[in-house]
Amino acid sequence: MVMAGVSVVDTEPRGLRERLDPEILAKLKPVTLSGEQVLDVPELLKPLFPWGGLQRGWSVGVEGCGGWSLSMAMLGEALGAEGWLAVVGVPSFNVAAAAGFGVRLDRMLVVEDPGPGRWATVIATLCESVDVVAFAPGMRVGVRDQRRLTARAREQGTVLVHLDGGATWPSAIDLTLSVNTLRWDGIGDGHGHLKRRLVSVSAAGRRTGAAGAPVEMWLPDARGALGAATSIEATVEPAIESTVETAVQSTVDPAASPRSAGARHTHSKTPASPTPVTW
Amino acid sequence: MAVVWCPDWPVVAWGIPLDEPAVVVVANRVIACSPAARAEGVSVGLRRRDAQGRCPDVAVLDRDVDRESRLFEPLAIALEALTPHVEIRGPGLLGFPTRGPSRFFGGDEAMADETLAVVLPVLANRGSCRVGVADGAFTARLAARSERAIDGPRIVDPGESAAFLAGLPIAELQSAQTPTADLIDVLGRLGLSTLGAFAALNPADVVGRFGQEGQIAHRLARGEDEHPPDLRRPAPDLAVTWAFEPAADRIDRCAFAAKALADELHASLSSNGLACVRVGIEAETESGEQHLRLWRHDGALSAAALAERARWQLDGWLHLTRMMRQSARERPETADLRGTAPGGSDGLRGTSPGGSNRHDDWTQEIPDDIGVGAGIARLTLIPDEVVPASGRQLGFWGGRAERADDVTRAVGRLQGLLGPEAVTVPEWRGGRGPGEQIALIPAAAVDLGEERVATARQWIDEPWPGSVPQPAPAMVLADPIPLTIIDAAGGVVGVTGRGEITANPARVSGLNGPTAQAIHRQAGSKRGSRSVTAWAGPWPADERWWDVMSHRRRARMQLTLDDGSAHLVVIEDGEWWLEATYD
Structure with missing residues (x-):
């Protein structure tokens, strides 16, 4: 097989090249620059990343209300079917929510309590074999640990995800994604339940150039995953939401045909979540 | 070819008496069990939990390959009384060519009996031992495994290998290294349930369909050797040597040298397009004695496997030295006897097959071989048998093929x-x-x-009525935070016995920040008060009311606050707690 392949390349390289899919050709290049070693992120988040994806070896932080959900949505796509995730020292990280965003449970390690002194050693060890380590150190990280972990992550191509937004990191991290919650849908004044949330996400950090425009999206959407926010939904809804405390709300809600033609449609398509029993 | 097989060696090496149930597990699967455990229904391949279920008082041990090989060395030394060509195929299994010894003892039966007589005293009732003799190593191994080998050596007469193998199931090919489980599975599904049925196929057809792997499997099934007889003897200059200065008597120094030598040997072999299937490990002690042991592997030996075998072997020799020093201290009269016959003066014991003296225990085994204080001065790895290297294909796109192992x-x-x-x-x-x-x-x-x-x-496909609706909160607090929820008039909000809220919640105090990070960091602090923008619930859950100890009666409620955050709060015994946050 190998011999045959070599001879084809030798005799008619040009013809072979033309027949090959450009995507495969790109992969065949012998050298990959560091900027090309990126993990895919969901289409909606791509404008926020300088290389259009999560670059291996980077430190990425999430901050703001909704940051953890954003990290889960990002990793669900980035890890794919084969990538391994380790969560270190964050006992409140809800694995069930991560699974909703597509993170695979059989590719996940959880170290709930790495102990005070061995926190950095644990992450350094994990860097050698997993693709992404998510963590939130409870205390300020020393400069030595930071340098060691950054170097190790670079070398191994591991992405470090700071669930605390890098607040405890002694130096600036490569990319910080800030989430701003605009509103929640589905919950009223004593009725309904939380269904979806409109957020705007912006990126900043020493690796990005000028900060791009914030991107609005549903996090999570009615399916529990990441969803695109159409301009109508994003603009019309806040006006209604602002009246939520008033008595008008009850009359607006059934008559809200213009705003949520799309939204209601989506709701009816998804299977109704089990109605809680009452006592 | 004769094969000596110690069943359940991983268990035996741990020194567990045979009448006590014990299993050795790797990655949660039983890889060996003692006869007592087998009698309780434990078998190889079982999960650890199942094994413990069948035999609750079973001792569960981890595998210790170093220990297994170290303790196997005395058996090889004992067998050197019969032949110098002992080759270890792995801990618990060794083989040697029978032509010379059989002629000396007068036939295969007598030679096999002599083998048992030499090995069993070394084992000293710690474990059992079976001997199989046949034309090829594969057949001999299967003969040793057969039921009839329990009572005495099982001898397959020359030329009878194919007939012996014909009736055995095709799955027996697993005991050889080369045919993969996939190939064996395919053969089984093709209706070839016995080795005989497979052997009856035309070799050309087998090679055409299954390639080299099929060819080797077919040779084995026909009772021939794994490798064709035209093996090249490698040039002697391929051997690599390491001189210790000063002599090494600690395994860590030896292991370091072994690793370097193995890498060197593997590199020089692969640059010649060769791979090693049998390696000779030769050690020269300070006093000039030479010890040689052959290790065989059915597949080609990788650099790591070479280093591992060298380390095992040196560890075995050094361990014997240590044990002998110990026994010399404990029993001075024996040491005197040894003193009269200086160790190593007769060279390799195995050169005189008749000089087999019986040994009563493991310690008396030693003095002839490595003298007191003999460190290893020189280590040589000799590629004894080589085959053309077929190489190993790595993931083409640079993918890590063995991620789970990593x-x-x-x-x-x-x-x-x-x-x-x-x-x-x-x-x-x-x-x-x-x-x-x-x-x-x-x-x-x-x-x-x-x-x-x-x-x-x-x-989880059962419904859980009363569970909190999707989506799941991103953050579930390991330690819930106590909260106070009040209505617009300042009264405390509660939930009635009918599951209805007493007043609309208006403000929540006890939360200190909008984000999960703040909650994560400052869990427990009781500052801050936020107004409620929307709420839903309460959803009562009266769980495990049939059990006094684990009974919990709770009601949950979702809240969104004026800073945009959303939370799941729970009331139990009249007190509110923050259970989770939709971060």
Whole structure:
């Protein structure tokens, strides 16, 4: 097989090249620059990343209300079917929510309590074999640990995800994604339940150039995953939401045909979540 | 070819008496069990939990290959009384060519009986031993495994190998290295249930369909050797040597040298397009004695495998030296006897097959071989048999093919650092509360390379009425935070026995920040007050009312606050707690 392949390349390289899919050709290049070693992120988040994806070896932080959900949505796509995730020292990280965003449970390690002194050693060890380590150190990280972990992550191509937004990191991290919650849908004044949330996400950090425009999206959407926010939904809804405390709300809600033609449609398509029993 | 096989060697090496149930597990699967455990229904390949279920008082041991090889060395030394060409095929299994010894003892039967007579005293009732003799190593091994080998040596007469193998199931090919489980599976599904049926096929057809792997399997099934007889003897200059200065008597120094030598040997072989299937490990002690042991591997030996075998072998020799020093201290009169016959003066014992003296225990075995104080001065690795290297194909796109192995290794290191329970893997569980749907299992208890059913969402297909509706909160507090929820008039909000809220919640105090990070960092602090923008619930859950100890009567409510955050709060015994945050 190998011999045959070599001879084809030798005799008619040009013809072979033309027949090959450009995507495969790109992969065949012998050298990959560091900027090309990126993990895919969901289409909606791509404008926020300088290389259009999560670059291996980077430190990425999430901050703001909704940051953890954003990290889960990002990793669900980035890890794919084969990538391994380790969560270190964050006992409140809800694995069930991560699974909703597509993170695979059989590719996940959880170290709930790495102990005070061995926190950095644990992450350094994990860097050698997993693709992404998510963590939130409870205390300020020393400069030595930071340098060691950054170097190790670079070398191994591991992405470090700071669930605390890098607040405890002694130096600036490569990319910080800030989430701003605009509103929640589905919950009223004593009725309904939380269904979806409109957020705007912006990126900043020493690796990005000028900060791009914030991107609005549903996090999570009615399916529990990441969803695109159409301009109508994003603009019309806040006006209604602002009246939520008033008595008008009850009359607006059934008559809200213009705003949520799309939204209601989506709701009816998804299977109704089990109605809680009452006592 | 004669094969000496010690069944259950991993258990025997641990020094467990045969009448006590014990199993050795690797990655949660039983790889060896003692006869007592087998009598209780434990078998190889069982999960650890199942084995413990069948035999509750079974001792569960980890595999210790170093120990297995170290303790196997005395058997090889004992067999050197019969032949100099003992080759170790792995801990618990060795073989030697029979032509010379059989002629000396007067036939295969007598030679096999003599083999047992030499080996059994060394084992000293610690374990059992079986001998099989046949034309080829594969057949001899199967002969040793057969039922009839329990009572005495099983001898397959010359030329009878094919007939002996014909009736055996095709799955016996597993005991050889080359045919993979896939090939054996395919053969079985083709209707070739016995080795005889496979051997009856035309060799050309087999090669055409299954390639080299099929050819080797077919040779084995026909009772021929794994390798064709035209093996080249490699040029002697391929051997690599390491001189210790000063002589080494510690295994760590030896292991370091062995690693370097193995890498060097492997590099020089592969640059010649060769791979080694049998390696000779030769050590020269300070006093000039030479010890040689052959190790065979059915597949080609990688650099790591070469280094491992050299380390095992040196460890075996050094261990015997240590034991002998000990016994010399304990029994001075024996040491005197040894003094009269200086160790090593007669060279390799195995050169005189008749000079077999019986040994009563393991310690008396030693003095002839490595003298007191003999460190290893020179180590040589000799590629004794080589085959053309067929190479190993790595992932073409640079993918890491053995990721699960990598991760398992990292987990092992972390367990050494933090304790066996510290590294966990998540699995689905049924439950109503957000924190009850995931269970964390110690990673040591699962095989990371295998598919685990409980990691798929579909694993929980029963409905859980009263569970909190989707989506799941991103953050479930390990320690819930106490809250105060008041209505517009300042009264405390409660939930009635009918599951209705007493007043609309207006403000929440006890939360200190809008984001999960703030909650995470300042859990427990009781500052800050936020107004409620929307709420839903309460959803009561009266769980486990049949059990006094685990009965919990709670009601949950979702709140969104004026800073945009959303939370799941729970009331129990009249007190509100923050259970989870939709971060």
